[in-house]
Amino acid sequence: MKNIHRALIAAAGVLAVGVPVAAWAAGEYKKPEEYTWSFEGPFGTFDQAQLQRGWVVYAQVCAACHSLEHLDFRHLGMDGGPFDQVQLPGEDYYTDFSADPNQNPVIRAIAAEYMIQDGPDEFGDMFERPGRPSDSIPSPWENEQQGRSANGGAYPPDLSVITKARYGGPEYIRSLLLGYDYEVPEDLEVRPGNYYNPYMSGQVIAMPPVLFEDGVVYEDGTAATVDQMAADVTAFLTWAGEPHMDARKSLGFIVMAYLLFLSILLYAAYKVLWSRVKH
Amino acid sequence: MSGPSTYEPKTGIERWLDSRLPIVRLGWDSFVDFPTPKNLNYWYTFGGILTVCLMVQILTGIVLAMHYVPHVDYAFASIERIDRDVNFGWLLRNIHAVGASMFFLAVYLHIFRGLYYGSYKAPREVLWILGVVIYLLMMAAAFLGYVLPWGQMSFWGATVITELFGAIPLVGGPITEWLWGGFAVGNTTLNRFFSLHYLIPFLIAGVVGLHIWALHVPGNNNPTGISVKSSNDTLPFHPYYTVKDGFAIAVFLLIFAFFVFFWPDALGHADNYIEADPLVTPAHIVPEWYLLPFYAILRAVPDKLGGVILMFGAIAVLFVLPWLDTSKVRSMRYRPMAKWFFVIFLLACLGLGWAGAELPDKMVPGLEAIGVDFLLFGRVLTIYYFAYFLVILPVLGFVEKPTERPASIDASVTGGKSAAPAAAPAE
Missing domain, CATH: 1.20.810.10 (Cytochrome Bc1 Complex; Chain C)
Structure with a gap:
C-alpha cells in the first residue's frame, strides 16, 4: 500500500513536472540524432571558439530560466575553459590567464555585468554589488518555488551536469533543442503550456522552443542559425559538466603509455626468469 | 608458515629484532x-x-x-x-x-x-x-x-x-x-x-x-x-x-x-548526476552492475520476504559450499560432468545480471516466440543457481567418474615425465 502510494506520488510528479526520468533506451522515445563533436573520442578536445559562442547562447537564452549552480565565473577562465586565453587590447598575441582566472579581464567583465547580493554589511544590511570572478553564476530564481510558479509548475533543471545526467548526453541535449518541428501524433494530448518534443521522456516538454534564427549575435561573425546555436550551447554545457575533460584525456595517454611499457618490461622479466624452470 | 622458516637474520639489528618481534621473518x-x-x-x-x-x-x-x-x-x-x-x-x-x-x-x-x-x-x-x-x-x-x-x-x-x-x-x-x-x-x-x-x-x-x-x-x-x-x-x-x-x-x-x-x-548511471x-x-x-544478479534473484519471488530470504540465501549458500560438494577431486579439470555444470552456472550468473538490469515484463530478445520475459528468465536461472549448490554438486560426487589425474604437480607440468635427474633427489 505504501509503495502504491509512493508510485502514485511519483507518477504525478513526473507528469506535472515533466522531469525526464526514463530513457529512449526503453524504446518509447525518439533516439537522439547523431552528431560529430570536436570533443568526441579519445583524441577529441573542446573547440574554444565554440565554447565561447556556447556561453553567449547560455547567458542570453538559457540563463533566463536555467541555473548553472556548480559553476563560478572564474571557471570560465580555468585551463581549457572558454576564456582562458585572452587577446588584450593593442596586442596581437594571446595571454594565458588560466593560472589565476580572477585576474582575467574577460572574466572580470562578464562577472561585472551581474548584480550579486552580498552582506550583511556592518549595519546588518544586505547590499548589491557587481559580480566578481569568484562569485557563483547566479540562478535566475530566488528559490525553486519561484522557478516553478513562473513555469507552470515545471522547474527548469540546473544545467551544470546536464549532459552527464541524461541518456544520450550531448546528442540528446542537441536533439531536444532542435526537436520542436515534429508533427504531434493524433493520440497524444498536449496541454496548453506544454510542447511536443519526441526526444523528451513522455514526448511532452514544458520548455518552449527557445532558439530562433539570429537570436544571439556571435562576436566571431559566425551565422547564428538555430543548428549552430544548438550545437554551440550543447558543447558549452558538455564542457560545463566536465571542465577537465581535455586534461583527463591527455593525462590518460601518458598513463596508458607508461603502463604499457611497464607491462612489456614485466612480461620480459617474467619470461626470462621462468625460462630457468620447468613449468 | 608451511614448513620450517628459512629466514636467517644477517645483520645485528635483524638478529636483535628477530628475537623480539620476528616481523621480518614473517x-x-x-x-x-x-x-x-x-x-x-x-x-x-x-x-x-x-x-x-x-x-x-x-x-x-x-x-x-x-x-x-x-x-x-x-x-x-x-x-x-x-x-x-x-x-x-x-x-x-x-x-x-x-x-x-x-x-x-x-x-x-x-x-x-x-x-x-x-x-x-x-x-x-x-x-x-x-x-x-x-x-x-x-x-x-x-x-x-x-x-x-x-x-x-x-x-x-x-x-x-x-x-x-x-x-x-x-x-x-x-x-x-x-x-x-x-x-x-x-x-x-x-x-x-x-x-x-x-x-x-x-x-x-x-x-x-x-x-x-x-x-x-x-x-x-x-x-x-x-x-x-x-x-x-x-x-x-x-x-x-x-x-x-x-x-x-x-x-x-x-x-x-x-x-x-x-x-x-x-x-x-546517468540518473546519479541528478x-x-x-x-x-x-x-x-537499478543497482550497480555487480549487484544485478542478486537484484534478479530478489525479484524472482513474488513475495517480498521470500525474495529477501532467497537473495541473502544466495550468499549464505556459499558459506556451506565446502560441505555441499561431495567430490573428493578438487579441480574440475578432472571432473568431466562438473566442468559443464560449472560453465552453465557461470552463464546463469551472467544471465541473472542481465535479468536484473531489465524490466521484468520485457521479453528476452530471441525468446519472444516462446513467451519468455525477464521475470521468467530470472526465475529459471535462480532455480539453477540454487540447484547447482544444493543438488548438482552434492549428487555429482557420487555419480561422477573423475578422469585420471597426474601423479604430482611436477608431473603435470613436465608432461608426465619425471623432473630432470639433478632436481630429483630421493626425499
Whole structure:
C-alpha cells in the first residue's frame, strides 16, 4: 500500500513536472540524432571558439530560466575553459590567464555585468554589488518555488551536469533543442503550456522552443542559425559538466603509455626468469 | 608458515629484532621464500590484483573524504567541487568510482577461479569462508559508497535496499527506522552511511590479513587440485610469482586506466548526476552492475520476504559450499560432468545480471516466440543457481567418474615425465 502510494506520488510528479526520468533506451522515445563533436573520442578536445559562442547562447537564452549552480565565473577562465586565453587590447598575441582566472579581464567583465547580493554589511544590511570572478553564476530564481510558479509548475533543471545526467548526453541535449518541428501524433494530448518534443521522456516538454534564427549575435561573425546555436550551447554545457575533460584525456595517454611499457618490461622479466624452470 | 622458516637474520639489528618481534621473518616466510605450486596460471593472479584494488580504494577514499561533505544539502555539490576545484579531484573520484567496478570484476574472477579449481575444499574451508566474508563486506561498502554522492540512484537505491529489512516479520519496521535514524532515508542516514563506508574497508583489510594467513597454512591450491608432495612441485613466491603477479597487475591497471581516463561514466548511471529528490522516483531503479544478479534473484519471488530470504540465501549458500560438494577431486579439470555444470552456472550468473538490469515484463530478445520475459528468465536461472549448490554438486560426487589425474604437480607440468635427474633427489 505504501509503495502504491509512493508510485502514485511519483507518477504525478513526473507528469506535472515533466522531469525526464526514463530513457529512449526503453524504446518509447525518439533516439537522439547523431552528431560529430570536436570533443568526441579519445583524441577529441573542446573547440574554444565554440565554447565561447556556447556561453553567449547560455547567458542570453538559457540563463533566463536555467541555473548553472556548480559553476563560478572564474571557471570560465580555468585551463581549457572558454576564456582562458585572452587577446588584450593593442596586442596581437594571446595571454594565458588560466593560472589565476580572477585576474582575467574577460572574466572580470562578464562577472561585472551581474548584480550579486552580498552582506550583511556592518549595519546588518544586505547590499548589491557587481559580480566578481569568484562569485557563483547566479540562478535566475530566488528559490525553486519561484522557478516553478513562473513555469507552470515545471522547474527548469540546473544545467551544470546536464549532459552527464541524461541518456544520450550531448546528442540528446542537441536533439531536444532542435526537436520542436515534429508533427504531434493524433493520440497524444498536449496541454496548453506544454510542447511536443519526441526526444523528451513522455514526448511532452514544458520548455518552449527557445532558439530562433539570429537570436544571439556571435562576436566571431559566425551565422547564428538555430543548428549552430544548438550545437554551440550543447558543447558549452558538455564542457560545463566536465571542465577537465581535455586534461583527463591527455593525462590518460601518458598513463596508458607508461603502463604499457611497464607491462612489456614485466612480461620480459617474467619470461626470462621462468625460462630457468620447468613449468 | 608451511614448513620450517628459512629466514636467517644477517645483520645485528635483524638478529636483535628477530628475537623480539620476528616481523621480518614473517614477511620473508610469507612473501619471499613461501613455497608456491609452480603450475599456477593467470587465474591465480587475482589475489595480488585484489590487494592492489583495496589499497587504491583506501588511498583515494581517504583523500576524497577530506573534501566530501556528508550532508543532504551539500553532498552533491561537494562531489562537483571535487570534480572541478580540487587538484586532480576529478582523477581521484574517477579512480574511486571506476575502482569499485574493477574491484568487483577482479573478485568475481577470483571467486569463479576458486569454484572451478575446488579451492574451497578441505583443507581450505576457512580460507573460503573468510573470502565470502570479504565479499559480503565489499558489497556493503559498495552499496554505502554509492549512496554518498546523493544522486537520484543513491537515494532511491538506499530506499529500496533499506526497505528490504521491512520485510522481516514484526521487527522489520523498527529495524528499518533504526537503520535510517528516522522515518525515511535522510540526513542521519547519509551521515551514518558515510561513517560506515569509511569503516568497512579497514574491516576488509583485517579479514584479508586472516584470509592470507589461512592461505599460508595449507598453501595455495593449484589448477590440478593435487596437494604439494615434494619441493619439486613448488617455487619460492619471490621472484617467480612476484614478477608474474606484477605483470598481471600492470595489465589489469591498463584496463583500469582505460576506464578512468577514456570512459569514466560507462559503468555508472546517468540518473546519479541528478541530485536526490525524495518526491521524484526514477522510472527504473537499478543497482550497480555487480549487484544485478542478486537484484534478479530478489525479484524472482513474488513475495517480498521470500525474495529477501532467497537473495541473502544466495550468499549464505556459499558459506556451506565446502560441505555441499561431495567430490573428493578438487579441480574440475578432472571432473568431466562438473566442468559443464560449472560453465552453465557461470552463464546463469551472467544471465541473472542481465535479468536484473531489465524490466521484468520485457521479453528476452530471441525468446519472444516462446513467451519468455525477464521475470521468467530470472526465475529459471535462480532455480539453477540454487540447484547447482544444493543438488548438482552434492549428487555429482557420487555419480561422477573423475578422469585420471597426474601423479604430482611436477608431473603435470613436465608432461608426465619425471623432473630432470639433478632436481630429483630421493626425499
